[in-house]
Amino acid sequence: MNVKTPSKLEKILKAGHLAVTSECGPPRGSDPEAIKKKAELIKDHVDGINITDNQTSVTRMCSLASCIHLRLMGLEPILQMVTRDRNRIALQSDILGAASFDIHNMLCLSGDHQSFGDCKQGQNVHDIDSMQLIQTVRYMRDEGKFLGGDDIKRPPNMFVGAAANPFADPFEIRVPRLAKKIAAGVEFIQTQCIYNLDKFEEWMRLARERGLTEKVFILAGMTPMKSAGMAKYMKNRVPGMDVPDELVKRLAGVPKEKQAQEGIDICVEAIQRLKEMEGVKGFHIMAIEWEEKVPEIVERTGLYPRPKI
Amino acid sequence: MxxxxxxxxxxxxxxxxxxxxxxxxxxxxxxxxxxxxxxxxxxxxxxxxxxxxxxxxxxxxxxxxxxxxxxxxxxxxxxxxxxxxxxxxxxxxxxxxxxxxxxxxxxxxxxxxxxxxxLGATEERGLWTERCQACGQCVLARTGGICPVSRCAKRLLNGPCGGSSNGMCEISKELACGWQLIVNRLEALDKMDDYEKIFPIKDWSTDRAGGPRKVVREDVQI
Incomplete structure (x- = not known):
């Protein structure tokens, strides 16, 4: 097993286990208990916990500080970092800050446009993009150098991830785009929430054909629907989301008070199917403000207990 | 103009x-x-x-x-x-x-x-749209003649992001995704292999970032 970093997630994946990650959104305030409580709910059922970075461009407690809280609890944080808000100085600096707390996983993202959030009039930075952020952190780790060429004393030691959205357009570049991220140095992928399983299967088939699933660990992104209303919202309002009509109908077809349970059932069924799909190396369960349901999903899909590494 | x-x-x-x-x-x-x-x-x-x-x-x-x-x-x-x-x-x-x-x-x-x-052009009477942000280091040769700096809302050099939907940008259903346009052009030019070349980190010192700019042309100075 050729493990490159101290990341527990990397070890689990390279040992051949199906990995399970989940995520917590930081609070809109400075109370550390908010993030710790969420982590407590899921910590025994996952191998790593993503902390989102001002998701949907709404200002929150920073991802790095939240990751540090998790690290101090002895957990395995996955630092999400978007290129929207920081230039290359700040990105490299935050990577070092994370490394100083032995945060060993990072997810490189561009970030939602600021027009979705609470600072619509703000500038965005986009000094580099997510592809180049992957290259940056790999360069810092593997070469032990800053982008400017100077040596780093105690370089960061991150297992490097990125997102992939098989459902965004144009579809024909979605696999080439994955190939590009792999060429940039990405080691694991967490996908956009999967509802259209057929389309995901097609994307995976094309990825397998190019041998990409041998080069990167793909974690399938899962978000249980809380209601038919949420499904409709995701379908119509969230960019890059593919929610089939049948799924909306199925949720709408049960009484309102049972829709949440139906949403969990749908998620569990999807994971069962995806577990058999060649190339799927784990699951990233994004139960948005519904973290308490993660244990049930993990247990019902036979992914519990988590391996001890 | x-x-x-x-x-x-x-x-x-x-x-x-x-x-x-x-x-x-x-x-x-x-x-x-x-x-x-x-x-x-x-x-x-x-x-x-x-x-x-x-x-x-x-x-x-x-x-x-x-x-x-x-x-x-x-x-x-x-x-x-x-x-x-x-x-x-x-x-x-x-x-x-x-x-x-x-x-x-x-x-x-x-x-x-x-x-x-x-910096833009007249698309039709009463409609002008942006085409250039004068970054000082033109990348159009590599992007099918469509500019990702001015036409992608996140100026991604390796786009599109996950928000591209039906040819439109995540920030508005009335705004074309710049990267969809680039991909369309690369396909038309039979240059899709170029798509997979990673665009390196850009030198923005020729952009606004480098401070007020000037062009000095000694060959035309009197």
Missing amino acids: IVADKKPIEEIVEEVKDCDNILILGCNECVTVCEAGGKKEVGILASALRMYFLNQGKDMKIDERTLERQCDQEYLDEIRDIADQYDAIVSLACGVGVQFTAEQYHSIPIYPGVNTCF
């Missing part, structure tokens, strides 16, 4: 309301083409201001003039003899023209009459 849009008249009124004698100064270049600051718009603004101040019971002298260019000293010299008689000049040129006029006429306040918006 430089595309500009009219400023609300209230804003202009606020700047000149204490003057007795002003000049509305148009420009015959870009702002004429985008119908924001040419001779026609100078006339319209001057009439509107006259009417406004007449209603307010104020007798304001408002003259009109349109120069060939305001970004050129030679043409700005044409008002050298008359400039002093005005309390203020409202320039309907782009931000470049406003500043160049101000540099030539130190003692007269120069107010902008338009908002300078972007």
